[in-house]
Amino acid sequence: MLKRTKRRYLALQVESTVAVDQTQLMSALWNAITKLYGEHGASQTGLTLIKYDPDEKLAVVRTNNTALNMTRASIATIIKIEEKPVAIHVLTVSGTIKALHKNLRQ
């Protein structure tokens, strides 16, 4: 029987001196994963953007639980978006969006 895929939600804080839009953010995330793990590895992550607030520079993304470490490592390796220096920090990880918001509020 097909096993249900467990997912994890990550709250990300983008740190940069310039504005970053959601297309640039997602393309940076996919590029980082592809560079580090290749296209096969990237296909296992199931990375999806749930929401992004460009003013707060706060993003919520979803990934497969089995590829959580791959996603986190790839996020840590991002140092530039469109040739501008950035850093992306994982604020919290959770199994549900509700719990993620609860953790963020704490």
Add this chain to the structure above:
Amino acid sequence: MKRQYADLHLTPNIRDFQQVSAIVSKAAQLGYHLIALPFPPNTTQEELKQIQTACKEAKLDLATRIDLKPRTPNDLTYNLRKFRRKFEIIAVICESKNVARQAAKDHRVDLLSFPSTDFRQRFFDMAEAELASESQASLEINTRPLLTLEGPARSRLLASLRKEAAIAKGFKVPIIISSGTSNELLMRKPQEQAVLAQLFDLDRECALDAVSRNPNRIVTRNRQKLSPKFIAPGIRLVKKGKDC
């Protein structure tokens, strides 16, 4: 018990207080409890006090560190004699095999660092690990090149680190994961550092120990040794007076 995270290698320009202050507050914000900055040997007490105050304000513990870059083994022993009692952490940047072997043998050395990304210039092999395990030296791995390198260069570095980490684990040489950066944007949270360490096949527990337990152990051990009450390993002065 909750882990207390440490970054033993942040490299701001000590003379630039603004940069030091920015790095210190960033480290506190990222969740570190202890940081170490490499000080030049001619650092004045005033400069040190100023940085200590900045760390205290950010609720961070500061450890003093010196990076030795000796050309010969004799050079290394001379510098160790000169600086061991002045700094809490001594790291040796090994750029030749002779120096690497001497550093691994000497119990006064805390960290062995191999900065080169060229695998021919990295001397952490089995012989080195065996010597290091006897002298309590640790292997320091900086994550900065993992972030800045790309493509085949990063792949080759990861392959070297994977081999070194496996050897260190086999000989029970503690591994320390540090940033090795002077740029705030290249600093990562301790958990992210641990995840980066998993890229070279460290398991989760080992990776977390490399950013918490192992560095804290070195600093605690050296602080005890530098304390005026220390006599020998396991022996310390409890009371002094005529009634003893």
